Amino acid sequence: MGALDGIRVVDFGQYVAGPLAGMLLADQGADVVRVEPPGGPRWDTPANATWNRGKQSIILDLKDPADAETARRLVATADVLIENFRPGVMDRLGLGHEAMGTANPRLVYCSLPGFASDDPRANVPAWEGVVAAATGTYLNARGNRPVYTAIPISSSYAAMLAAVSIAVALNARERDGAGQRIEIPLFDATFQALGVRGQRAHSAATSPLGGGGIAWVRQYECKDGRWVQFHAANSRFVNQFIDAAGLGTWRDAALADRQRALRDPEFAKELLTRMIALFKTKTSQEWEDLVNAAGTPCAVCRDSAEWIDHPHARESGMAVEVNDPRLGPMRQPGIQCQLSATPGAIRSPAPVPGADRDRILSSIGSSQPPSTSLPAPRAALAALHGVKVLDLCIILAGPTCGRTLAEFGADVIKIDNPGREGGIAFHLDVNRGKRSILLDLNKPEAQEVFWA
DSSP states (O other), rough: OTTTEEEEEEEEOOTTTTHHHHHHHTTOOOOEEEHHHHHHHHOTTTTTTTTTEHHHHHHHEEEEOHHHHHHHHHHHHHHHEESSSOTTHHHTTTTTTTHHHHTTTTEEEEOOOOSSSTTTTTTTTOOOOHHHHTTTTTTTSSSSOOOOOOOOHHHHHHHHHHHHHHHHHHHHHHHHHOOEEEEOOHHHHHHHHHHHHHHGGGGGGGGGGGOOOOOEEEEEEESOOOEEEOOOOOOOHHHHHHHTTTTTHHHHHTTTHHHHHHHOOHHHHHHHHHHHHHHTOOOHHHHHHHHHHHHHHHEOOOHHHHHHSSHHEEEEEEEEEEEETTTEEEEEEEESSSSSSSOOOOOSEEEEEEEETTHHHHHHHHHHOOOOOOOOOOOOTTTTTOEEEEEESSSSSHHHHHHHHHHOOOOEEEEETTTSSSTTTTTTGGTOEEEEEEEOOHHHHHHHHEEE
16 A cells, blocks of 8 residues: 555646656555546657556546536545646636635645746746746856756656645645645746755856866766766865875875865866876776775766666666556656655556546546535644654755755754764755754764654
């Protein structure tokens, strides 16, 4: 049984954000009904085989009064609605939050427009490229020409935030008895992707080595012509690398001084020249193995085909083979969220559009209409009010998780080591909204505090 078993989702989404959000919920057990327009998805791409897996499908022309009424009946039986049209479109179809929330007060209604309903650009057709341009995603710190990326950053982050927000709203519904509206504009979601790094994107142009960063954190070409990402981001990593590479004389010559590399351009250039020559002495795989064994981060720069064919990706289920009814056997992302008690699953390949019409219509007819009575008014509480979180994480991923829970109202206590280099000065943006305590968990007395 999945974590969302018994939850019905109606997915009106098109292109990337809406369908991807629906897929994430389907992978965790939700019953997702995909509403397609006549002719199938607006974007005919093989990626639909991934985004629409595990769903049922019905074709409805929402501009046809009879089909629009069928859609309203379907939503009246649902727990969640997902749509990513421009603001106002669903209202004009009679499927907006006000109408559907009145018919089904327990409904969690999730909108993923390009720009927010109160944004002056709300009616702009927010293609991924338009949002990317508006959010600085294409910014090139080394010149004036924007650098295009085909990765749908804004849509992907919006979909992830939608899945999290929907789960949190369902949790709050269990407490309060009522659904609510969620709006996650792609433009807004991109701030989660770029964060403080995006706000400082121009700073690389003024570093001693231009856009490439300092010599201890950058990419290097190796003996075999391939590149590695080397990441000696603190003094411990630098010294581990120097020992592993047999560069004791560098330490004697003060070449391991990270701070000097930041403030002295001539020193930084000399260090970079040596590092470029050094990495040309071994192959990329030799450097990855040697540096990682020492405890310093380093990875071969691989292309996407190598990534999904990597033995770990295959054996761990991060990349799986799905037999799609139209495309045949194909590689897809596996279940990325690994829940120990309620593991998700890819329950079926993406359906042919309209394949489940009879079954869906039958389920509408057999479902009890939801109560339209609202629960008694109560003091407004944050969705995760009363949840306590201990956050022991550093750098980005873990602290961002804690910050997200704090934004939903959880009481997040950030635990930091008072002796760690940099202390709590790193990444202040991902630690906002938390309480803080310094504990050296190597000491028994600190461990007692932690376990209490």
